[in-house]
Amino acid sequence: MxxxxxxxxxxxxxxxxxxxxxxxxxxxxxxxxxxxxxxxxxxxxxxxxxxxxxxxxxxxxxxxxxxxxxxxxxxHPTPALIGSTPEERAETRMWTRRIDLGVLEPLTNGFRATEGRALFEPRIKLVSKEAGQELKGLAQDKLAWLDGQLGAKQYICGDRFTLADILLFCFIAFAKQVGQDLPADAKNLRAWFERVGQRPSVKA
Missing domain, CATH: 3.40.30.10 (Glutaredoxin)
Incomplete structure (x- = not known):
């Protein structure tokens, strides 16, 4: 491969x-x-x-x-990062889908239409700069919602570290570099981000 x-x-x-x-x-x-x-x-x-x-x-x-x-x-089924049972896989895919649609899409499209506009405008169709700002706001709202859903859990799927965590971590790490930090009061997500950030795999 x-x-x-x-x-x-x-x-x-x-x-x-x-x-x-x-x-x-x-x-x-x-x-x-x-x-x-x-x-x-x-x-x-x-x-x-x-x-x-x-x-x-x-x-x-x-x-x-x-x-x-x-x-x-x-x-390579072990360690299982999506799940080792149908129930675990369903839970991971559910949260992966929620994160993808609710956070990642508005976050990235908001960046492309604003800070990243000079790079992306010659290549793909973009929404207006104003709409880009609104998209970033939608991502922030969903992150605030996700903070509440996370609560005191270690990871998105409870005690299991999964693809959902990897997906969210990589995009938040990117967002921090382009002016889209986590909401200030998202204490659960901030603690989660620091926790995941200590994993050696983040340097891959």
């Missing part, structure tokens, strides 16, 4: 997931800032032009970070 890698939170999710499992993924880096992901040969490998992409030994290419993570979990 080979991971086509770049800067950004999406590849970080896969690298961290693989590191938690002890999987050594050879990497091929492409330059996102120069737009290599939107040009041949990469956009013929991954038609969406997004990163990362996992190239299997048989030449098949798997894209989308949750799908890549699911594949790695099936090939």
């Amino acid at each position: 080979k991971l086509i890698n770049s800067i950004g939170p999406n590849p970080h999710v896969v690298r961290m997931f693989a590191a938690e499992k002890g999987i050594d993924l050879p990497k091929q880096d492409i330059d996102l800032l120069k737009g290599e992901n939107r040009q041949p040969p990469y956009n013929t490998i991954n038609v969406t032009g997004t990163t990362p992409a996992l190239v299997l030994d048989n030449g098949q290419v798997i894209c989308e970070i949750t799908t890549i993570s699911e594949y790695l979990e099936e090939k």
Whole structure:
């Protein structure tokens, strides 16, 4: 296998997931800032032009970070980062979906339309700057809601460290770099972020 890698939170999710499992993924880096992901040969490998992409030994290419993570979990089931029972897997997927739609989408689209506009405007269609600010506000609202849901739990799924934690951590780490910090009163999420940040896999 080979991971086509770049800067950004999406590849970080896969690298961290693989590191938690002890999987050594050879990497091929492409330059996102120069737009290599939107040009041949990469956009013929991954038609969406997004990163990362996992190239299997048989030449098949798997894209989308949750799908890549699911594949790695099936090939390397321990330690279980999605779940070892149908109930655990359902819980992880439920929270992963909530985080993806409620936090990650407005967070990233808000960034692209505002601070990241100069980079992304020539490449993809964006909402207005005003709408971008509103999207960032939606992400903040959902993070505040998530803080309440987290409560005193160690991780998103209770005592289990899962893909949901990895997904949220990588995107919050990115958001902090582009002016979207956690809500000031989100004490549970801040403690969770520090706790996850101590895991060696975050450096992957």
